[in-house]
Amino acid sequence: MAIVEARELRKTYRVADKAPGMRGTMRHLLRRKYRDIEAVRGINLKIEPGEVVGFLGPNGAGKTTTLKMLTGLMHPSGGTVEVAGHVPYRRESALLRQITLVMGNKQQLLWDLPAADSLRVNVAVYGLSDSEGQRRIDELCERLGLKEELRQPVRKLSLGQRMKCELVAALLHRPRVLFLDEPTLGLDIDAQSAVRSFLREYNREQGSAILLTSHYMADITALCERVVVIDKGLILYDGTLAGVVERFAPLREVKVQTAEPIPPEVLTSYGTVEEHTGRTARLLIDREALTPTLDRLLAEHVVEDLSVQEPPIEEVIRQLFGSGIERAAASGNASPDEVPEPVEAA
């Protein structure tokens, strides 16, 4: 049974629509205009216990809005959502004891006090005994490599130390579902790696489900087997990480070395020429046309060496977010018409 389930989840914001300048201000003062923004447009999502899901999408795609609805911070405009058998926005204590939200750009620890003071509050908030609370704090600190840091004011900690302290605060009650919004944002490479290792271990030991958003592909590749790609409020892909390449990377890179130089005008008949020096060339060939194209190449020339490579996942995602998902999908395997359709959870 899914621990997170959203059906046709939507959120529409109403925002003021004001023209710039004095004239716009006066007009807005006298006659207010609003427009609706559909941040999430009917998504379906299922996450099983223990699953780690990467939630990907460009800025403004609807990732954080979805997280806010799944955690109950925000009421949906439509659709249904259940987390651990509860409707999140009802804020039932039984649910809040099973979930947590970590935001890379926000903190729950008080800035001016040592983290230990905020952790004591969390021990009481989650109804843990003092001894049990201390035991869990010690255990988490040991894993995250925290010692004296808990006794320093939070504002005096480095970004990495602060995030580790945030994780202690967020995981003290051993939640079954973790919603992580950019948990490694701004951290250096070592701190990112430490947070990733910790999360991987935590997931393995506690069997908690994790929904993770991150712009660092290393987070996704290290932690998630499944990814959900969202853009303009719609889920465009829900499946394995490797499947992202299949779906959104239509070209394959082919490196070829021939016995005799091939004229450039001949090479272009096989694909897009990226590099060409004498007998070696690097081509980009459409995935659909790869096999017949290579058959023709091998039949027409004496090939000494040939390799076919998939583009790295990081590059695919970077291009995906940079050029627009719809465009990438349109040029890829999926037909543009099917792109906006919400995808059922895998």
Add this chain to the structure above:
Amino acid sequence: MLSRPVRLSKAYMAQAYTFMTVYRGELFLWMIATSLPIIMMGIWVEAGESGAFPGFGPVEAARYFIAVFIVRQFTVCWVIYDFEYQVVTGKLSSRLMHPADPAWYFVTNHLADQAIRAPFCIGLLALCFVIQPQALWGDSSIGGEHGWWTPSLQQVGAAVVATYTAFALRFLMQYTLAMLSFWHERVAASDAVLMVPYTFLSGLVIPLQLLPEPLDLWVFYTPFPYMVWWPATLLAGGDAGFMQPLLVVTGWLGGLYALNRFVWWRGLKHYSAMGA
């Protein structure tokens, strides 16, 4: 094992107390800012000496405004500013993720503030008695029956109950108003509007027994006299009644609490967790 509410209060109070000790200098300045009753004391003592208000001479005036000063220290409320800040910056989100109503945090913050104010308050009180020594031991030369200002245990008990009821009333009123920030991001200004009736109808600047008719008839049906005048008069040894005012205040508290919960659940629907 302590019950959960006690443990929660203890933990939040300890955190808030630690937090406020970091900013004790600022707190002292805030306390100075509540010294209006000391200024009013000077004015009303002089008015009392003129004999313009029978039954309200300089000793009564000094005792009343010293009592007002004490009551103010325990009823200062700023929740509207804090709540608005937490909503606008999205900081409320982390409190909403906890299985405890955020009201715990806000109430205990105020209680911790009261605890940390106490030593400063005693210092300023001593200063009041230096300025108006007759408040302490009375003054037989000006007529009336004035002995030492030694409120009975019963008076102090009634004043303590009235003071905390006043705090609850003021807190609940401001907290309910604060929730409008779910709809409009700048609501702290509405507290400034509320300050007008609060200043003039609470007894902060005018002892309410001196109000002219018919104002004195309807003003006691508003919540304002119970925010300052009622507890201060009880502490100063005056006649303000106990059961009847308590009933009126309980009615207001019940109504405000119901309104507060209604606005809270409606407001949460509008919360967009900005910045978070």
